[in-house]
Amino acid sequence: MGTEKKLNLTGLPDNYLSIASPCEGLYKDNGSRFLSLAFPCQSPDEAEEKVKSLRKEYFDATHHCYAYRIGQKGDLFRINDDGEPSSTAGRPIYGEILSRNLSDILVVVVRWFGGVKLGVPGLIKAYKQATQEALDSAKVITKTATRPLKIHFSYPQTDRVLKELRKRGISESDKEFGVDCSLTAHTPLSMCSEIVSVLEKIENVTVTE
Numbered sequence: 001m002g003t004e005k006k007l008n009l010t011g012l013p014d015n016y017l018s019i020a021s022p023c024e025g026l027y028k029d030n031g032s033r034f035l036s037l038a039f040p041c042q043s044p045d046e047a048e049e050k051v052k053s054l055r056k057e058y059f060d061a062t063h064h065c066y067a068y069r070i071g072q073k074g075d076l077f078r079i080n081d082d083g084e085p086s087s088t089a090g091r092p093i094y095g096e097i098l099s100r101n102l103s104d105i106l107v108v109v110v111r112w113f114g115g116v117k118l119g120v121p122g123l124i125k126a127y128k129q130a131t132q133e134a135l136d137s138a139k140v141i142t143k144t145a146t147r148p149l150k151i152h153f154s155y156p157q158t159d160r161v162l163k164e165l166r167k168r169g170i171s172e173s174d175k176e177f178g179v180d181c182s183l184t185a186h187t188p189l190s191m192c193s194e195i196v197s198v199l200e201k202i203e204n205v206t207v208t209e
Contacts, residue, residue, distance in 0.1 A: 014188040016072045018104040020141045025133025027126055031114020034130035035061075038138055041068055041106040044076055051080075054108050062113040065089035065127060068106040069097050072145035072189075084111075088123035096131040104143065107131055146186040147209070149195070153181050154204040161205060164198050 019040055027034040037054065041047045047068040055064050063082045067090050070076035079090035093107050109130045118126060153161050158181060165172060165185055175183040187195055199205045 014144045014146075014190050015142050016074075016104075016145060017100070017102050017140055018143050019102065019135075020139040023134050023138045025130060025135075025137060027130040027133055029114075029118060029122065029126050030116035032116070032118065032126070033112045033114070034126050035110040036107060036130040036134035037110070038105060038107045038131075038134040041070065041104055044068065044070060044078065047078070047106040050106055051108060054110065058110045060112070061110045063089065063111040064108060065093065065111065066106060066108040067091075067094035067097060069094070069103045071103060072143075074098075074103040084123060084127075085120055088120055089127045092124050092128040093131045096128060096135060100135060100140070102135075102140070107134060145189050147189055147192055149185045149187050149192065150208045151183055151185055151199060152206045152208070153199075153202070155179055155181055157181075157202055157204055160202055161199060164195065168195065170195065 019038060022037065022039045024038070025036040027036070035058070039050055041050065047066075047070070051064060051066055058064065063084055065080060065082045065084055067079045068077060077094065079094045081087070081089045081091075089109065093109060097105060097107060109127050111126075151161060155177065158177065161183075162172075168191060170188070170191070171186045172183045173186065175181075185195065196207045199207055
């Protein structure tokens with residue numbers, strides 16, 4: 001059977017880098033303290049909620065500057081200077097994330113002003129160094145990017161469908177079994193074309209996004 005709609009199955013690489021768990025660092029300059037906090041993060045909403053929580057936790061701080069980068073291609077990102085001169089805080093933080101090719105990550109640098117202005121070069125150095133201190137202590141992991149494919153099939157084909165998925169290590173969710181069955185297969189990007197081709201050779205099986 002053919003697909004219900006045309007699938008875009010471009011051969012993108014599966015793997016990208018992130019961090020395994022939260023980590024932190026500390027940088028000091030002329031009385032100012034810069035506490036850097038890095039977190040694994042799955043979405044912009046999650047990142048913004050974490051920033052909101054840190055603003056409450058470190059309510060006495062002068063600034064809460066941050067950057068995040070989300071997704072296998074890192075195409076969801078945000079930079080925030082939180083009142084520091086433009087491009088002196090969020091951009092150096094983001095630059096360190098990019099230099100290490102990390103994604104699904106949020107870095108927040110919390111600053112307590114020490115009474116001495118650091119100037120633009122000093123601020124850029126401080127936020128960059130603080131971010132480095134946190135990321136140097138991070139455990140970097142490799143993540144696998146997947147695409148959710150919806151698979152529809154008749155009940156007699158259940159064993160064949162599950163066998164093809166499981167021998168490739170493809171995880172499943174949203175499973176519904178009855179006369180008509182369906183599930184979501186979280187498929188590594190490089191396997192999408194292969195699994196669609198294999199499954200659609202089975203009678204009464206359809207794959208959609």
